[in-house]
Amino acid sequence: MKSASQSRDRGIPEATVARLPLYLRALHGMAERGVATVSSEDLAVAAGVNSAKLRKDLSHLGSYGTRGVGYEVEYLVYQISRELGLTQDWAVAIVGVGNLGRALANYGGFVSRGFRVAALVDADPEVVGDTIAGLNVEHIDELEAVIKRRGVSIVVLATPAAAAQEVCDRVISVGVTSILNFAPVVLSVPDSVDVRKVDLSIELQILAFHEQRKAGGPLMAVDGQ
Amino acid sequence: MKSASQSRDRGIPEATVARLPLYLRALHGMAERGVATVSSEDLAVAAGVNSAKLRKDLSHLGSYGTRGVGYEVEYLVYQISRELGLTQDWAVAIVGVGNLGRALANYGGFVSRGFRVAALVDADPEVVGDTIAGLNVEHIDELEAVIKRRGVSIVVLATPAAAAQEVCDRVISVGVTSILNFAPVVLSVPDSVDVRKVDLSIELQILAFHEQRKAGGPLMAVDGQ
DNA sequence: GCTACTTTGTGCATCGGTTCACAAAGGGAT
DNA sequence: ATCCCTTTGTGAACCGATGCACAAAGTAGC
Incomplete structure (x- = not known):
């Protein structure tokens, strides 16, 4: 078995934590549009990530989905909010x-x-x-x-x-x-x-780097893509 | 040996690119204070990273340091600027x-x-x-x-x-x-x-997550720190 | 209940990035 | 010119994150 107590292994990967707010935002949008249930595939698209990654992320919080069905939007919103500490102000x-x-x-x-x-x-x-x-x-x-x-x-x-x-x-x-x-x-x-x-300036510099690669790079190898 | 041509392997890791602006900022500060030469250790501290990481990052651009001495500030500023595409506006x-x-x-x-x-x-x-x-x-x-x-x-x-x-x-x-x-x-x-x-909101949510762990976690394991 | 279908949750291979630790390379002193 | 000291550049082990691919677990229809 796992390490200590049980499933809820109180060690959520940092990369996962950084994406939870993204899922939460997508879910809020769905809740507003009255969507009751969502599959990992659809939610992944809405959040702009890969569906396997999304499932693995959510699995770190617990087993909140239903196989064959998907995730209940309201419930998932609550669970993620709680995990992120957004139920308090x-x-x-x-x-x-x-x-x-x-x-x-x-x-x-x-x-x-x-x-x-x-x-x-x-x-x-x-x-x-x-x-x-x-x-x-x-x-x-x-x-x-x-x-x-x-x-x-x-x-x-x-x-x-x-x-x-x-x-x-x-x-x-x-x-x-x-x-x-x-x-x-x-x-x-x-x-x-x-x-x-x-x-903000760092973000621009990173963009400039890639932009330069695209624009000025033609005399280099044509790795392009 | 490597892949294609030679040392300057035109494939700088994304993580490195994201840190170059940081080094650049630290170097600009040093240049203003009239520092002529800097070791990887000192620059690393100024940029808030580990010195081995800094050296590996810089090694992706080329071999711009002098063993036993360090890096010439002005020269390194120029090289990083050029790499990031900041020599054009x-x-x-x-x-x-x-x-x-x-x-x-x-x-x-x-x-x-x-x-x-x-x-x-x-x-x-x-x-x-x-x-x-x-x-x-x-x-x-x-x-x-x-x-x-x-x-x-x-x-x-x-x-x-x-x-x-x-x-x-x-x-x-x-x-x-x-x-x-x-x-x-x-x-x-x-x-x-x-x-x-x-x-901005996502950054706050990530902070809230960690804050909650610190504040509300006492009933959990006492990893605290 | 049984079969067919859907979708989750995860084991495993892979990949990129970090860190250690050291050989190679230079400077300076004698 | 030799020795010692400093600091770079990097090979290699490690670590976390990603993504594939599939078994497990559920629904639905009959």
């Missing part, structure tokens, strides 16, 4: 209310499922006190207090690169262990803290 | 000038290295004609014309989810083969087109 603070921070504060996708923007913080006296997306922008001096008061557990860093590490250290000092970093710096954090990084 | 169009599109248009990191926002396009008559980040916002009806006129080769999709696929089809029809998609949909495109996806 998460208070998110956005630090740095520049163009990007503002966009994030107004971004509907955040609020929609399980997340709630609970605080906006900035250093610029010009914006502190403004109301953005229905929230008062607080001063960076209040950072620790605000995080504790609002029960923030996830912090989004949208500050300039130079300020990111300091803000990062400060939020960690009051117990935050999950950070989404938009600043183009490598944050140094204890192992116990999770950092996910989004760098 | 890329005209980027941003479609969808909502909060996010606006943030992207003003985002310094884009322009800084090799990329130039060459066009802004939106469907809302309210914003068409506005000047944002020094650029006139053009109407979506002009999409194909603008792309051809400005020589755009990379398109950033910051439209609502519902509009993304149509815009995507249209830009592909005029030859665009690189797309950075911020809309929360799975785009369907021919194999010859590269799509990279950034979904």
Whole structure:
């Protein structure tokens, strides 16, 4: 048999975790369109993955399908949501209310499922006190207090690169262990803290690399495809 | 021996490509601080990776280091830039000038290295004609014309989810083969087109998953850490 | 109940990527 | 010119993820 207790082997592969939100989104769309039941094949297409991969991913959560039939949409939505921790709501603070921070504060996708923007913080006296997306922008001096008061557990860093590490250290000092970093710096954090990084410029550079291959590559081998 | 010609095996692993921009950023920082030469160990730390991985990554580009010494910063910057295709400049169009599109248009990191926002396009008559980040916002009806006129080769999709696929089809029809998609949909495109996806909500969900493990897991095994 | 059909869940081979650990290659000192 | 020290570049073992292909498990019809 497996390792410890039973089927639900509390070790879901990272690659699987990264795809669960994708499945969830596809399932939400189906639920809205009144679909009651879906096969791994159809769901895989909707999520843009291979059906064998989808089945293996779902099998890590448990055995929630019915052979010969498929998966019940509502039930699967619930199971994935629970696994991802979206059945509770998460208070998110956005630090740095520049163009990007503002966009994030107004971004509907955040609020929609399980997340709630609970605080906006900035250093610029010009914006502190403004109301953005229905929230008062607080001063960076209040950072620790605000995080504790609002029960923030996830912090989004949208500050300039130079300020990111300091803000990062400060939020960690009051117990935050999950950070989404938009600043183009490598944050140094204890192992116990999770950092996910989004760098728009890096994505463009990766595209440029492939684009160059397509455009400039004809004098090279014709591997093409 | 290897496959074809020689050392420079024109097949750089995808994982390596994704890290090159990281090295490049670290190197730029060093160049600014006047560092002339750097060891794989130091560069690895600055980029937040393991030094063996860094060396293997760089070895895919060629043999640009000196044993016993390290890498010459300027030279390595040039080599990586060239490999990524950043020695030419890329005209980027941003479609969808909502909060996010606006943030992207003003985002310094884009322009800084090799990329130039060459066009802004939106469907809302309210914003068409506005000047944002020094650029006139053009109407979506002009999409194909603008792309051809400005020589755009990379398109950033910051439209609502519902509009993304149509815009995507249209830009592909005029030859665009690189797309950075911020809309929360799975785009369907021919194999010859590269799509990279950034979904802010998905990143948060992944964080929530791990956060839940840390916080809610105490009744499970105490792997904690 | 039995047969035919559908679709899941998974064992297994494979592949790409990571990491270790060391030989090869260079610099500098004497 | 020889020796020692540093650091690169890479062979090889390892690890996780992918995808095939099929047995197991269910439904439906008769």
